[in-house]
Amino acid sequence: MPASFQFLEDVALADLAFDAEGDSIQELFEAASSAVMEAMADPATVGAIWERRMEHADGDLAALLFEWLSDLVYWKDAAGVVFSRAEVSLIREGDIWKLVGTLSGEPVNQTTQVLRDDVKGVTKHLYRLHQDHGRWRVRVVLDV
Structure with missing residues (x-):
């Protein structure tokens, strides 16, 4: 089953919530990234003239995903940009996950x-x- 996300109408009334899932942790991160980008702007209408590379490491996947998604919000505000693409690569080294x-x-x-x-x-x-049953899942609430 492909990675996906779904915005949730009835979870956070004043905010925007979504569930994302994937067969792998990589797919989950990609689906959650897509949801945050879609929440800000239609990626199909956004060019790709601005680019920023980031690296993070953490032993806790939930903390790593939270930090990565927070990067999208930070750069939206700091650089005044919206996104057409988010590429993420995850590598596990012992107890630590590295994200590029x-x-x-x-x-x-x-x-x-x-x-x-x-x-x-x-x-x-x-x-x-x-x-859950072999699928990775996350629920995220965005402050809007």
């Missing part, structure tokens, strides 16, 4: 981009990453 990610996008442009919510942050409210 690249965000691609362009500065916000209301005339050419379909902009959506102004995501202010990733919250810990209802945040849960787990494996």
Whole structure:
């Protein structure tokens, strides 16, 4: 089954919630990244003239995903960009997971981009990453 995400209408009334899942932890990170990008803008309407590479390491997958998704929000605010692509690579070295990610996008442009919510942050409210029947799943609530 392919990785996916679904926005949830009735979970966080003042915020935006989604569930993401994948057959692997890699697919889960990709699906969650796509959800955050889609929450901000339609990636199909965003170019790729801006790029930023990041590296993180953590023994806790939930903390690593939280930090990565928070990067998307940080760079949206710090650089004034929205994203067309997020590439993420995960490698396990003993008890530590290493993430190398690249965000691609362009500065916000209301005339050419379909902009959506102004995501202010990733919250810990209802945040849960787990494996269920062989699928990796996460619930995320975004502060908008």
